[in-house]
Amino acid sequence: KNEVEQSPQNLTAQEGEFITINCSYSVGISALHWLQQHPGGGIVSLFMLSSGKKKHGRLIATINIQEKHSSLHITASHPRDSAVYICAVRPGNQFYFGTGTSLTVIP
Amino acid sequence: KAGVTQTPRYLIKTRGQQVTLSCSPISGHRSVSWYQQTPGQGLQFLFEYFSETQRNKGNFPGRFSGRQFSNSRSEMNVSTLELGDSALYLCASSLGQPNNEQFFGPGTRLTVL
Numbered sequence: 001k002n003e004v005e006q007s008p009q010n011l012t013a014q015e016g017e018f019i020t021i022n023c024s025y026s027v028g029i030s031a032l033h034w035l036q037q038h039p040g041g042g043i044v045s046l047f048m049l050s051s052g053k054k055k056h057g058r059l060i061a062t063i064n065i066q067e068k069h070s071s072l073h074i075t076a077s078h079p080r081d082s083a084v085y086i087c088a089v090r091p092g093n094q095f096y097f098g099t100g101t102s103l104t105v106i107p
Numbered sequence: 108k109a110g111v112t113q114t115p116r117y118l119i120k121t122r123g124q125q126v127t128l129s130c131s132p133i134s135g136h137r138s139v140s141w142y143q144q145t146p147g148q149g150l151q152f153l154f155e156y157f158s159e160t161q162r163n164k165g166n167f168p169g170r171f172s173g174r175q176f177s178n179s180r181s182e183m184n185v186s187t188l189e190l191g192d193s194a195l196y197l198c199a200s201s202l203g204q205p206n207n208e209q210f211f212g213p214g215t216r217l218t219v220l
Contacts, residue, residue: 041216098149
């Protein structure tokens with residue numbers, strides 16, 4: 001049983017397309033994190049959110065705590081957005097991670 | 108501000124050996140968390156240290172241990188290495204509140220032969 005489920009697992013898009021990555025979780029949380037991992041391993045924290053919506057540049061993250069669901073949107077996608085996107089939750093003492101969504105944006 | 112640094116970046120060991128990995132957090136950060144990432148299991152939480160004390164622990168065997176020093180630098184140790192311990196080991200630092208943003212290091216790639 002996975003506490004965090006992401007979809008899709010793999011995503012290929014043309015440059016400029018609008019992209020949505022979904023994350024559902026089964027545990028009670030106070031906040032959810034979206035992470036980005038580029039080839040080579042480096043991880044960057046994109047968002048931490050506990051309600052509503054956050055926007056940073058072309059990235060938008062939303063969360064519905066009651067429905068235990070979050071989405072990460074990328075507007076006007078670009079090849080440099082190609083990476084693995086991971087959602088993570090921390091109910092209490094442990095972090096739980098989704099398996100990640102591998103995004104490839106084709107020029 | 109310098110980011111999180113991890114040493115070494117790459118390591119090759121043989122089964123049965125032990126290994127120590129090091130993580131230097133961002134200056135002022137008191138919490139250091141360790142994670143294991145493998146193709147099969149993805150990212151998994153190992154443990155978190157705060158002010159030299161282990162605050163949280165994931166579901167890993169006792170072969171995995173860690174410590175944190177007074178300057179917040181942290182080490183993790185894996186004893187009696189197994190092939191399945193081959194992974195990318197990441198550390199992340201934060202100010203220490205449960206939902207503070209975490210800043211990740213580049214990772215140590217461990218290969219066990």
